[in-house]
Amino acid sequence: MRVLGIESSCDETAAxxxxxxxxxxxxxxxxxxxxxxxxxxxxxxxxxxxxxxxILPVVKGVLAQAHLAMQDIDAVAVTxxxxxxxxxxxxxxxxxxxxxxxxxxxxGVHHLEAHLYANALVEPLRFPAxxxxxxxxxTTLVLWEDHGQLKVLGETRDDAAGExxxxxxxxxxxxxxxxxxxxxxxxxVPQTALSLPVAHLGSQTLDFSFSGVKTATxxxxxxxxxxxxxxxxxxxxxxxxxLARNVGRALDQYPxxxxxxxxxxxxxxxxxxxxxxxxxxxxxxxxxxxxxxxTDNAAMVASLGYYKLxxxxxxPYNASPRVNYPLGT
Amino acid sequence: MKxxxxxxxxxMLAVGLVLDQMVAADFMWIRPRTAGSHLVPWIEQIVNEFxxxxxxxxxxxxxxxxxxxxxxxxxxxxxxAWNIPVKGVSSLQAWxxxxxxxxxxxxxxxxxxxxxxxxxxxxxxxxxxxLMPDMAVNGSLPDAFPSDTALYVVxxxxxxxxxxxxxxxxxxxLTIALLxxxxxxxxxxxxxxxxxxxxxxxxxxxxxxPAITVATPGTE
Ligand SMILES: Nc1ncnc2c1ncn2[C@@H]1O[C@H](COP(=O)(O)OP(=O)(O)OP(=O)(O)O)[C@@H](O)[C@H]1O
Numbered sequence: 001m002r003v004l005g006i007e008s009s010c011d012e013t014a015a016x017x018x019x020x021x022x023x024x025x026x027x028x029x030x031x032x033x034x035x036x037x038x039x040x041x042x043x044x045x046x047x048x049x050x051x052x053x054x055i056l057p058v059v060k061g062v063l064a065q066a067h068l069a070m071q072d073i074d075a076v077a078v079t080x081x082x083x084x085x086x087x088x089x090x091x092x093x094x095x096x097x098x099x100x101x102x103x104x105x106x107x108g109v110h111h112l113e114a115h116l117y118a119n120a121l122v123e124p125l126r127f128p129a130x131x132x133x134x135x136x137x138x139t140t141l142v143l144w145e146d147h148g149q150l151k152v153l154g155e156t157r158d159d160a161a162g163e164x165x166x167x168x169x170x171x172x173x174x175x176x177x178x179x180x181x182x183x184x185x186x187x188x189v190p191q192t193a194l195s196l197p198v199a200h201l202g203s204q205t206l207d208f209s210f211s212g213v214k215t216a217t218x219x220x221x222x223x224x225x226x227x228x229x230x231x232x233x234x235x236x237x238x239x240x241x242x243l244a245r246n247v248g249r250a251l252d253q254y255p256x257x258x259x260x261x262x263x264x265x266x267x268x269x270x271x272x273x274x275x276x277x278x279x280x281x282x283x284x285x286x287x288x289x290x291x292x293x294x295t296d297n298a299a300m301v302a303s304l305g306y307y308k309l310x311x312x313x314x315x316p317y318n319a320s321p322r323v324n325y326p327l328g329t
Numbered sequence: 330m331k332x333x334x335x336x337x338x339x340x341m342l343a344v345g346l347v348l349d350q351m352v353a354a355d356f357m358w359i360r361p362r363t364a365g366s367h368l369v370p371w372i373e374q375i376v377n378e379f380x381x382x383x384x385x386x387x388x389x390x391x392x393x394x395x396x397x398x399x400x401x402x403x404x405x406x407x408x409x410a411w412n413i414p415v416k417g418v419s420s421l422q423a424w425x426x427x428x429x430x431x432x433x434x435x436x437x438x439x440x441x442x443x444x445x446x447x448x449x450x451x452x453x454x455x456x457x458x459x460l461m462p463d464m465a466v467n468g469s470l471p472d473a474f475p476s477d478t479a480l481y482v483v484x485x486x487x488x489x490x491x492x493x494x495x496x497x498x499x500x501x502x503l504t505i506a507l508l509x510x511x512x513x514x515x516x517x518x519x520x521x522x523x524x525x526x527x528x529x530x531x532x533x534x535x536x537x538x539p540a541i542t543v544a545t546p547g548t549e
Contacts, residue, residue: 045394045539052398056529086395089365090402096369097403100376101410255454285363317369 001074002217003309004059004098005302008091009083009111011036011047011055014298015062015071021306024121027210030054035193037176055094070102077305080108080315081322090297096317107303108315112138112327113150113264130256130284132247134271135295136162136177136191139208140327141246143254147307150328153250154206161239162209162265166301168217168235172228183268185226185232192230194220196238198245204247213238236270244274251282259286266294289320330519333375333382333407334513337364338392338402338420339438339484344371345509346379347517352510353379364399372407384413384514384525388420388507391446391463391536392438398533405528414525416516417532418476421448424483425457428513433460435496436504443468445486446536456515465536470495471503 002025007014016027032050036042063070078095081088090109098104116131131142131150139156159167162179169178174185194214199209217235224231247259259279265271266288279286295297331353342364345355356371376382387404390397401417408415421436428434429452436448438454447466450457461473470476476497478543487490496501519525 039541043539043541045541048394048398049533049535049539052402052533055402056409060409060529086398089395089399093365093369093399093402094406096409097372097406100369100373101407317373318366320365 001073001309002068002072003075003077003302003306003307004075004094005298005300005305006055006076006078006085006091007061007296007298007301008051008055008325009079009081010087010296011042013051013058015058016298016302016308017062017066017068017122018099018299018302021303022124024299025068026062027297028058028062028065029297042084044084044086047084048090051087051090056088068175073102073104074306075104075111075309077158077302077309078106078315079111079114080319081111081299081325083111083321083323085321085323087139092319092321096315098212100317106315107305107308107313109301109308110325110327112140114300114304116144118293118297118300119260119287120303121293121299122287122290125260126258128254128256129258129260130247130250130254131260131262132243133263133321134161134243134261134265136166138203138263139210141206142327144260148311152328153254154208154246156168156208157201158209158211159214161208161210161243162263164239165235165265167214170175171218172231175262179265179268182232182236183270185229186236186270189233190228192233194224194227194230194234196220196234198238198242208211208242208246210239210242227244229271234266239323240268240271240274243245243271246279247275248282251278251284255286259284261286261288262294264295267291272277276328330384330518331379331382332384332386332513332520333372333399333406334386334509334511334516335368335372335422335466336388336423336507336509336512337368337396338388338390338394339424339507340494341368341507343507343509343512344368344375344515345511346382347510347513348379348519349451355373355508355510357506357508361393361396364396368399368403372403381411382413383414384520386513386520387415387417387531388423389417389511389532390420390534391465393421394535397535401531401533406533408528409538414520415528415531416519418512418515419448419463419534420507421446421463422450422457423512423515424505424507425452426515427505427508428452428457428461428503429483430454432481433478434481434483435486437486440485449474455518459548463534464537518521
């Protein structure tokens with residue numbers, strides 16, 4: 001079954017074709033990020049306007065790239081939420097109309113759950129597993145028992161991990177997105193005597209908090225203006241330590257044999273190494289998606305869509321986007 | 330020729346079908362901001378009844394940004410999937426299709442505070458003649474707008490005496506609907522003569538830039 005995935009939840013218009021949930025045939029993306037950069041953040045109306053004109057060229061492009069005709073598509077999968085209403089409406093409306101026009105089924109998927117399916121493009125998923133989603137907007141730990149069966153074990157109570165990198169980067173005068181900049185700068189020093197705090201929310205909880213480390217980074221940057229690389233290193237260590245601590249705790253509490261990472265922060269090498277180390281200690285296998293599928297894309301949407309479609313899940317033509325869409329519901 | 334006409338720019342959602350110049354179906358619902366859920370099911374219903382259309386006509390605004398986008402996005406996907414021509418038309422001109430012959434009307438939509446969109450049309454066959462270009466209005470109509478002419482006012486401006494007053498002492502309210510069939514009939518000539526848009530080039534006419542991109546006076 002060839003599924004056309006469509007993603008338009010934020011500032012990226014993306015399409016991809018995936019066969020049977022795991023074989024990526026082609027993927028394409030148009031981003032309006034450069035326009036938003038002028039305004040210091042994503043402007044919803046601008047994003048929606050850009051999606052409207054980008055979506056058809058992206059869908060046609062992805063089919064052409066795979067040498068497919070539209071009749072070769074068996075189903076459509078579209079991001080239903082969470083995200084910006086105006087942006088989501090373009091993808092959902094386009095997807096529903098295309099499905100009607102081609103007389104093929106359509107399914108809606110959860111954007112964050114889809115992030116985890118970037119892993120399905122590498123090898124078949126194994127359950128029960130633990131999933132860690134770390135992006136610019138989310139930091140969520142889930143128990144992943146099967147396709148469609150996710151339970152949120154912990155989430156951030158304030159900032160996301162990626163946000164901590166982005167805001168820390170800003171305090172150090174680095175550009176957006178801050179994650180890669182922090183990583184580059186941090187790798188220029190072997191170690192540091194500086195340290196930044198890891199929030200303690202209690203020994204039982206699997207929740208995260210990154211607002212403290214953000215504030216401390218701003219403070220430290222002011223006090224030690226000439227030790228930027230060391231501050232970047234300390235920030236990276238603090239964030240990775242917080243993530244690793246909860247993953248370790250969760251692996252002790254739940255019977256998972258595999259650990260799947262997802263989201264933009266997964267690109268971070270220090271995080272990858274630390275997760276590999278924990279996995280080794282706890283005797284589980286750790287999986288990272290290919291770097292290009294860590295950030296928003298439609299391949300992950302098509303993959304998750306496939307698994308929902310074969311279970312018979314469908315998006316009705318009268319469905320609206322789910323702007324607030326809690327994971328696991 | 331079987332033409333599907335759609336519009337979601339204004340206070341109503343409209344989907345209609347014109348079959349060889351005759352109105353075959355008109356679905357209309359005066360409940361704004363429901364296009365996201367009702368547009369595609371209505372089109373499905375019409376297609377189930379009458380089969381696949383030969384062309385699509387789409388109101389491109391001005392009006393609700395989101396409504397316009399939903400109609401344009403659906404039109405793009407369907408024109409692509411069915412490989413049929415698509416033509417975008419002014420939503421206000423389509424609304425003006427129902428003005429009684431011999432009359433003029435100021436068509437208004439999306440009134441927010443003192444801002445709205447307006448088009449000024451003279452009823453005519455086969456299509457109403459624009460007397461000024463469709464435009465975004467902030468507070469007052471352009472100076473060139475004749476305030477001493479007898480005319481009808483259509484849309485939200487016609488609902489209050491203050492609104493009517495803006496269009497002059499001889500302005501009277503007129504309650505007509507923007508129908509999907511009007512959108513289809515308005516696009517018909519262009520579609521028959523082959524002057525259509527493509528699914529890619531079909532674009533909304535917003536009439537205003539997104540709010541944030543406009544520098545407020547004095548900030549530069
Ligand atoms: N090498 C890296 N190290 C650390 N963080 C990184 C790295 N590369 C990217 N990031 C961070 O990843 C985030 C972007 O990830 P992603 O695109 O998945 O998230 P998003 O789209 O902003 O948020 P969401 O998907 O939650 O709505 C940014 O915060 C960025 O700084």
